Amino acid sequence: MKVEAEVRLCSELADLLKKAMGPDNVPPKGFELRDSLEDGCYTIAISGDGDPHKALLTVANTIDEITRVAELVESVIRAADEVILYKAGD
Amino acid sequence: MPLDLSSLRKGSVGDTLAEFIEEAHSKGVAIISAPHNPKHLVPAGLLFSALSRTDITAIFYPAYALRQEEGVPTIVFGSSGVCSNCVEVVEGGHESVAKKGDKSVVKVRSPAMTMLKVLEEVVPIRREVKYVTASTILLNHIPRAKSGGLKEWEEEAMEYFLVDNTIARVGHPPIMWWGILPPKEAVERSIDIMIFRYFVDGAPSEVSEKDVRIRIGDAADKAPNYAVGQRWGIRDLTELAYVLLTLADILGPKGVLAAAINPSHALWASLTFRSAIKDYRKIARELKYGIADRRGRAAIVTTSCPPPPLTPITIAARGADLLREGEVVVAECGGKYFAPAQLLPEKVVASAWSERRLEGGYVVVSSLSELGELF
Structure with missing residues (x-):
């Protein structure tokens, strides 16, 4: 299974990513930082090797943050080519 | 915005x-708590989500970490005895409310169904959230081989979702992914029924429905099979039940809570669950052929780090008689032992939490003697 997508994180999701990266600015496993822009947004690549969802949800504590992480999940699943295991019967 | 409770x-x-919601509204804050299992975390998540849409600040604590505050309305799902001056919602044979000292104990058949029905009258509930709620009923029926079929109240609960086509009954052999994947792939992936020969060694290219029915036996054939009503990333409700267990393993209580708030979290966890199938084959083989190191109730297998979700394979292995009831698959990786917290006694998990030995949904210890203390 391959989960690859390039997504842009802004506002609350960018804040969560900052929190997950910590003071050393190390992206969570599964995230590759492609670009960080002055407007506070990040462009990131997500691979199937790690679990960016876990990294972000671990640092999400409020319902707004939890909901934002779900939005990321939705956008990644929409963008990825081979996320859903099965197509038969759809 | 306050919830309009007049139509409850x-x-x-x-x-x-x-009354609890009204009190929370008057104080502006509420504490919600549940033990580390999906059957109680889902209703906690439903309530958390509903309260958070209002002007009430909802705070969640896993039961092992519950911190009550003076004057803050508190509701605890599934655990008895952990709170005072609170509402406890527990599973029971008949719906009832009783006063026990300073707490109200609400007994219901299914905390998740009760919360859904109460909240559905006052807030809109997404279709996918109903899938998650319905799958908590199926948690009572995994492993499938030990199910024996739905009880009358469970049939009624599922009927609640069937009437508006939220879910659909599936008529073919009750095997996860049958009718969704080609039969060969379904039997090779279905840890739920685990026809050992097919699951571990691979199925022939032609797998007939008749052959599958003979192999799964009567008990499993009585077990329910449901699909979600509309196109979604997870099609099979039994798979969703396993995904909730997966979330509780890899992320701990917050993962299941998050899935009840927004089921997209379950979609992500389904990828982990599906990719773990190859690890489950190896574990099933090690259990079958005595390769796993058995220490008391722990069956220790060596895995990559982090380990694959261990609760689904433990439950599946019990169903396939590869483990006895009460035995648990424990992973050894990176010189540590990972035991799934949702399968351990609550007191053990609480103790592990206070000793900072909880990582996500696992109690992690460094030696066999420490592992022995968990069981």
């Missing part, structure tokens, strides 16, 4: 929950 159904259970 009347009755002792509904009244008690309505």
Whole structure:
């Protein structure tokens, strides 16, 4: 299974990513930082090797943050080519 | 914005929950707690989500970490005895409300169904959230081989979702992914029924429905099979039940809570669950052929780090008689032992939490003697 997508994180999701990266600015496993822009947004690549969802949800504590992480999940699943295991019967 | 409670159904259970919400509204804050298992975390998540849409600040604590505050309304799902001056919602044979000292104990058949029905009258509930709620009923029926079929109240609960096509009954052999994947792939992936030969060694290219029915036997054939009503990333409700267990393993209580708030979290966890199937084959083989190191109730297998979700394979292995009831698959990786917290006694998990030995949904220890203390 391959989960690859390039997504842009802004506002609350960018804040969560900052929190997950910590003071050393190390992206969570599964995230590759492609670009960080002055407007506070990040462009990131997500691979199937790690679990960016876990990294972000671990640092999400409020319902707004939890909901934002779900939005990321939705956008990644929409963008990825081979996320859903099965197509038969759809 | 306050919840409009005027339309809540009347009755002792509904009244008690309505009173709790009203009190939370008057204080502006509420504490919600549940033990580390999906059957109780899902209703906690439903309530958390509903309260958070209002002007009430909802705070969640896993039961092992519950911190009550003076004057803050508190509701605990599934655990008895952990709170004072609170509402406890527990599973019981008949719906009832009783006063026990300073707490109200609400007994219901299914905390998740009760919360859904109460909240559905006052806030809109997404279709996918209903899938998650329905799958908590199926948690009572995994492993499938030990199910024996739905009880009458469970049939009624599923009927609640069937009438508006939220879910659909599936008529073919009750095997996960049958009718969704080609038969060969379904039997090779279905840890739920685990026809050992097919699951571990691979199925022939032609797998007939008749052959599958003979192999799964009567008990498993009585077990329910449901699909979600509309196109979604997870099609099979039994798979969703396993995904909730997966979330509880890899992320701990917050993962299941998050899935009840927004089921997209379950979609992500389904990828982990599906990719773990190859690890489950190896574990099933090690259990079958005595390769796993058995220490008391722990069956230790060596895995990559982090380990694959261990609760699904433990439950599946019990169903396939590869483990006895009460035995648990423990992973050894990176010189540590990972035991799934949702399968351990609550006191053990609470103790592990206070000793900072909880990582996500696992109690992690460094030696066999420490592992022995968990069981």
